[in-house]
Amino acid sequence: MLIDMHTHIGGAKVGFIMTEDMILKEMEKYHVDYCIVSNGDSAEFDHELNPLPEEFQVSQKDSFLRTIQFARENPGKIGIMPWIKPATEGMNEELEHLIRENIDIVKGIKVHPFHSKTFFDSDRMKPYIELAQKYELPVMSHTGGCEAADAKYVYEMAVKYPKVNFIMAHMGLGTDNREAINLMEKADNLYADTAWVPVSSTIEIIKRFGSKRIFFGSDSPIDGVDTYHCNREGQPSMYREYFHGLEDVIGTEAYKDLMYRNAMEFFGIELPGY
Numbered sequence: 001m002l003i004d005m006h007t008h009i010g011g012a013k014v015g016f017i018m019t020e021d022m023i024l025k026e027m028e029k030y031h032v033d034y035c036i037v038s039n040g041d042s043a044e045f046d047h048e049l050n051p052l053p054e055e056f057q058v059s060q061k062d063s064f065l066r067t068i069q070f071a072r073e074n075p076g077k078i079g080i081m082p083w084i085k086p087a088t089e090g091m092n093e094e095l096e097h098l099i100r101e102n103i104d105i106v107k108g109i110k111v112h113p114f115h116s117k118t119f120f121d122s123d124r125m126k127p128y129i130e131l132a133q134k135y136e137l138p139v140m141s142h143t144g145g146c147e148a149a150d151a152k153y154v155y156e157m158a159v160k161y162p163k164v165n166f167i168m169a170h171m172g173l174g175t176d177n178r179e180a181i182n183l184m185e186k187a188d189n190l191y192a193d194t195a196w197v198p199v200s201s202t203i204e205i206i207k208r209f210g211s212k213r214i215f216f217g218s219d220s221p222i223d224g225v226d227t228y229h230c231n232r233e234g235q236p237s238m239y240r241e242y243f244h245g246l247e248d249v250i251g252t253e254a255y256k257d258l259m260y261r262n263a264m265e266f267f268g269i270e271l272p273g274y
Ligand SMILES: [Zn+2]
Pocket: 006, 008, 142, 169, 195, 219
């Protein structure tokens, strides 16, 4: 049994090749039972933090609708997180309406402070977090890569909104994860995923905080259909370590928590036979 709670479609305008078909292929090839998907088409700024030109912007609504369609076409396999656009659009009635109508498949709200060039603790984020609180949804933020996406701002919002659960995706991408791990000590509603997180950091989180506050997530299919195995140049993926050897280190119960059980409980995912 395997749940990947951090996968993507879209993002072509910022150079990613990630499609619905790729997710379905990798699920079959690597025996993934369920994925939570967000749509990179919501990126507002490019990798150099320049605003994407108007004609490259996909609306928050259209980006969300694409994920809804994907989930509806694949019942029981795909959950979604709307990837919001706090910089160029902001929270609106339309977004709330779509969340309410699709609450059975919406598993959280996704924000990318880097590609939105928006500090996670800014006023533009607050209406979204209040929306998450209203619908009892977690908020997942990309962390790392620029000041606005620093994990400490996710922590600050976790303190300000104690009833909302927050997930620090990547645990500070491009860092040694120390800051993000230490922040988990100070707020019980702060969670982590494993996307590009070395297995050593995951082991430390489980040792320090138990096995309930981290989920398996991968960013796939960012490196292609074989993201779990290798990148596009064929170099081995760090995820191999999650599939081979980790269970022996952390034990079977903690491993089940990490790879699917936490996600089932936390996101309310029901899978036949479990
Ligand atoms: Zn991602």
